[in-house]
Amino acid sequence: VNSENAKLSCKEAARLMSNRQDRALSDAETEELKNHLLNCLSCRNFSDQLSFLRNLAKSYGHGSPPPEDAPA
Amino acid sequence: MGTMKNHNPRQTQHALFAEIETHRSYMLRFATAKLRDAVEAEEIVQEALLAALGSVESFSGQSTLRTWLTSILKFKIIDFQRRVISERAHFAQAPEDDDDADPAWFDKMFDETGHWQPRLSAWANPDDALEQQQFFAVFERCMDKLPGATSRVFFKREVIGQDTDEICKEEDISASNCWVMLHRARLALRECLDRNWFQGAKS
Numbered sequence: 057v058n059s060e061n062a063k064l065s066c067k068e069a070a071r072l073m074s075n076r077q078d079r080a081l082s083d084a085e086t087e088e089l090k091n092h093l094l095n096c097l098s099c100r101n102f103s104d105q106l107s108f109l110r111n112l113a114k115s116y117g118h119g120s121p122p123p124e125d126a127p128a
Numbered sequence: 129m130g131t132m133k134n135h136n137p138r139q140t141q142h143a144l145f146a147e148i149e150t151h152r153s154y155m156l157r158f159a160t161a162k163l164r165d166a167v168e169a170e171e172i173v174q175e176a177l178l179a180a181l182g183s184v185e186s187f188s189g190q191s192t193l194r195t196w197l198t199s200i201l202k203f204k205i206i207d208f209q210r211r212v213i214s215e216r217a218h219f220a221q222a223p224e225d226d227d228d229a230d231p232a233w234f235d236k237m238f239d240e241t242g243h244w245q246p247r248l249s250a251w252a253n254p255d256d257a258l259e260q261q262q263f264f265a266v267f268e269r270c271m272d273k274l275p276g277a278t279s280r281v282f283f284k285r286e287v288i289g290q291d292t293d294e295i296c297k298e299e300d301i302s303a304s305n306c307w308v309m310l311h312r313a314r315l316a317l318r319e320c321l322d323r324n325w326f327q328g329a330k331s
Contacts, residue, residue: 065242074311078285078292079303098248105318108254112267113286119151119194121259 064092069099073106144184148177151197153268158198161283162205164276172208176201234312237319251326263325270320274313281306282313 064072069092072085081089093099115121155176159169180187180200187196239245257263271279281299284290292306299306 065238066244067238067242070244070315071311074314075307078307078310098244101248101250102244102318105248105251105254105322106314108251109314109317109321110286112258113282114289115258116154116264116267117194117198117287117289119154119192121261121264 064088066092066096066099069093069096070102073099073103077106077110141184144187145181147193148180148184148197151194152177154194155197155201157268157271157283158201158288159205161280161288163208164280168208172204173201176204179204231312234315237315248322251322254326257325266321266324267317270317270324273320274316278309278313278316281309282317285310 069089072081072089075081076089093103152173155173156169159172159176160166163169163172176197180197187193191199237244271282274282277299281295281301284295284298285292292303292310296303296306301309
C-alpha cells in the first residue's frame with residue numbers, strides 16, 4: 057500500500073475501485089479514492105464501467121437478453 | 129422470457145426445447161466454473177438438459193428459463209460432487225498466475241507514473257448493449273480469454289454472485305489472492321469489451 061502522504065495513482069485507484077466491490081475499504085482508502093476521483097476523469101469512467109460490468113454479469117446470469125424466438 | 133404465447137401445444141414444446149438449447153453454452157460455463165473439468169462439466173450439462181427436457185411442464189415461467197435451468201444444473205452438480213468426493217481425494221490445483229507480480233498486459237495499461245494509458249473514455253449508451261445478444265456473445269468470448277482460475281473466480285463472484293469467502297474456500301486461495309484475481313479479471317474484461325464493442329463500429 058501507499059505511504060501516508062503520497063497521492064494515489066490511477067493504478068492504485070483502479071485497484072481500490074475493484075476491491076470495494078469485494079470488501080469494505082478502510083476510511084483512509086475511501087478518502088484517498090474520493091480525492092483521486094474528484095480530479096480524474098479516466099478513473100470516473102473506470103468506476104462507471106466497473107458498475108456496468110457487474111450489471112452485465114448479473115444480467116448474463118439471469119439469461120438476458122431473451123433469445124430471439126427460435127423457429128418452431 | 130420463456131413463456132411462449134402459442135396455442136398449439138406441440139409447437140410450444142418444440143419452441144421451448146429450442147430455447148432451452150440456447151442456454152447450453154451458459155450452463156457449460158457455469159458447470160466448468162464449479163467443476164473445473166471441462167469433460168465432466170459437459171456430462172453434467174447433458175444430464176441437466178435431459179432432466180429439463182423431461183420436466184418442461186414444471187417450468188412455470190415465474191422465473192426466467194435460465195434461472196430454472198440453472199437450478200436443475202446446481203442439483204446435478206451437487207449430486208455429482210457428492211459422488212466424486214466419496215470416490216477420490218481432492219487435489220488442489222496450482223494457481224496459474226504468480227499473484228505477486230502483475231502480468232505484462234496489466235502493466236501496459238498504465239504508464240510508469242501509474243496513469244492510464246491511453247486515457248479511458250466513457251462508453252456511449254452502454255445500457256443499449258444489454259439488449260443485444262451479440263454483445264453477450266462478445267462478453268462470453270472475453271471471459272473465455274481469461275486464464276482458467278481467474279475466469280472461474282470472476283464467474284462465481286459476478287455471474288453467480290457468491291461472496292468472496294465462499295469462493296476462497298472452494299478455490300483454496302487466500303482472500304487477497306481472490307481480490308487480485310477479480311481485479312485482473314475486471315481490467316481485462318473492461319479492456320476486451322472496450323476494444324471489441326464500444327470503440328467504433330461493433331463487429
